[in-house]
Amino acid sequence: MKSEKISELTTKRLSVYLRCLQTLNRSGIHTISSRAMAEQFHLNSAQIRKDLAYFGEFGVRGVGYQVSQLAQHLTKILGLNLLHHVCICGAGNLGRALCDYAGFNTEGFKIVALFDQDPRKIGTLSRSGVPVYDIKKLKQVVRKEDVDIAVVTVPADAAQKVVDMICDTGVKAILNFAPVRLRVNSAVKLKTVDLKVSLESLSYYLSNPASPVAAHPPE
Amino acid sequence: MKSEKISELTTKRLSVYLRCLQTLNRSGIHTISSRAMAEQFHLNSAQIRKDLAYFGEFGVRGVGYQVSQLAQHLTKILGLNLLHHVCICGAGNLGRALCDYAGFNTEGFKIVALFDQDPRKIGTLSRSGVPVYDIKKLKQVVRKEDVDIAVVTVPADAAQKVVDMICDTGVKAILNFAPVRLRVNSAVKLKTVDLKVSLESLSYYLSNPASPVAAHPPE
Numbered sequence: 001m002k003s004e005k006i007s008e009l010t011t012k013r014l015s016v017y018l019r020c021l022q023t024l025n026r027s028g029i030h031t032i033s034s035r036a037m038a039e040q041f042h043l044n045s046a047q048i049r050k051d052l053a054y055f056g057e058f059g060v061r062g063v064g065y066q067v068s069q070l071a072q073h074l075t076k077i078l079g080l081n082l083l084h085h086v087c088i089c090g091a092g093n094l095g096r097a098l099c100d101y102a103g104f105n106t107e108g109f110k111i112v113a114l115f116d117q118d119p120r121k122i123g124t125l126s127r128s129g130v131p132v133y134d135i136k137k138l139k140q141v142v143r144k145e146d147v148d149i150a151v152v153t154v155p156a157d158a159a160q161k162v163v164d165m166i167c168d169t170g171v172k173a174i175l176n177f178a179p180v181r182l183r184v185n186s187a188v189k190l191k192t193v194d195l196k197v198s199l200e201s202l203s204y205y206l207s208n209p210a211s212p213v214a215a216h217p218p219e
Numbered sequence: 220m221k222s223e224k225i226s227e228l229t230t231k232r233l234s235v236y237l238r239c240l241q242t243l244n245r246s247g248i249h250t251i252s253s254r255a256m257a258e259q260f261h262l263n264s265a266q267i268r269k270d271l272a273y274f275g276e277f278g279v280r281g282v283g284y285q286v287s288q289l290a291q292h293l294t295k296i297l298g299l300n301l302l303h304h305v306c307i308c309g310a311g312n313l314g315r316a317l318c319d320y321a322g323f324n325t326e327g328f329k330i331v332a333l334f335d336q337d338p339r340k341i342g343t344l345s346r347s348g349v350p351v352y353d354i355k356k357l358k359q360v361v362r363k364e365d366v367d368i369a370v371v372t373v374p375a376d377a378a379q380k381v382v383d384m385i386c387d388t389g390v391k392a393i394l395n396f397a398p399v400r401l402r403v404n405s406a407v408k409l410k411t412v413d414l415k416v417s418l419e420s421l422s423y424y425l426s427n428p429a430s431p432v433a434a435h436p437p438e
Binding site: 008011012015019020041042077078079080084086093096098101104106108109127148149173174175179189193194195196197198199201202203204205206 | 227230231233234235237238239260261296297298299301303305312313315316317319320323325327328346367368391392393394398400402408410412413414415416417418419420421422423424425426427428
């Protein structure tokens with residue numbers, strides 16, 4: 001397996017392929033060609049072949065891909081064969097929603113802790129039973145619960161301070177929802193999801209209906 | 220102004236530039252070069268020049284960009300000089316969190332309605348005072364409230380049905396959070412944000428720390 005640097009767009013597409021293969025698997029389909037897969041899920045067959053060839057030879061000429069075998073490979077490539085323990089910093093609306101959101105707290109990911117500085121929230125549980133800890137106990141709880149991914153849902157003006165605290169715990173991967181550009185040291189991977197950017201992209205489309213923006217895989 | 224098709228990655232970068240210019244404006248900075256802007260916000264100066272040149276000549280050689288003027292241009296290009304009325308279909312955790320999320324319900328966007336099928340939710344208000352309507356009244360409320368963007372936060376198995384209902388109202392832009400591939404007619408722009416894909420991208424990074432994924436603008 002190659003270990004060169006691949007783009008986030010590629011990892012996103014691998015995630016999409018994995019969803020498609022899981023759907024096929026549930027439908028009892030054992031093999032599929034890149035062309036049939038592209039047609040069924042509105043993807044690009046040449047792109048599928050290129051992306052998958054990068055990680056090795058998964059297809060058999062004239063037969064296609066073995067659905068469950070390829071799904072297993074992609075699961076492993078994406079590191080989803082391991083269970084990641086996730087904490088969420090910021091027990092406000094968004095933090096609690098993500099905590100209880102079935103699309104988030106599932107396969108490969110387990111949300112084990114919420115953090116906040118509000119004494120009224122500390123000591124409570126989310127709907128799904130995740131405890132809210134004092135943000136001052138971040139390092140201690142991260143170690144005890146073996147957290148390896150932190151999600152940031154605090155307001156923009158508090159985000160850098162919280163990210164610094166997370167870096168100090170040794171956690172190497174941060175998903176940030178605060179609409180602000182943050183600094184981390186080079187050993188930490190920071191990914192920012194600015195939900196408003198998606199709305200602005202739609203706003204652009206509505207203002208330029210004659211020039212539809214090019215299609216991209218889901219984010 | 221050109222009206223060719225530009226990619227979603229470009230519109231995302233325009234959103235990022237707009238955020239940066241707004242920050243500069245608040246700091247009382249009137250002009251900035253692409254190089255200084257790139258340094259301050261960790262962007263690529265050649266990319267900034269290329270992206271902005273596409274929409275016209277905004278910079279003055281040796282002086283740089285006029286901050287507030289360029290911000291106004293980008294606001295107009297992104298269609299943010301108009302107020303978009305947004306509805307959210309699905310008044311569960313995620314839908315209500317987005318409704319009350321300051322980073323969402325702001326500049327250029329106003330959330331005017333939530334929809335659900337649960338009788339216990341219909342007729343209530345979100346924390347920020349947005350009413351929850353019966354999803355059966357979607358068409359009626361969308362017309363009355365002049366909604367032009369719909370957000371989908373229903374479970375995956377209900378999403379296609381809700382998207383079909385939205386298309387039937389004449390709304391032309393949909394932001395979907397359900398982790399499923401949906402079909403719309405060609406007149407409608409559908410953007411899917413799969414929050415789990417972001418986690419999976421971090422999972423890939425943790426499994427391949429020697430091969431950091433390439434940086435991209437925030438999403």
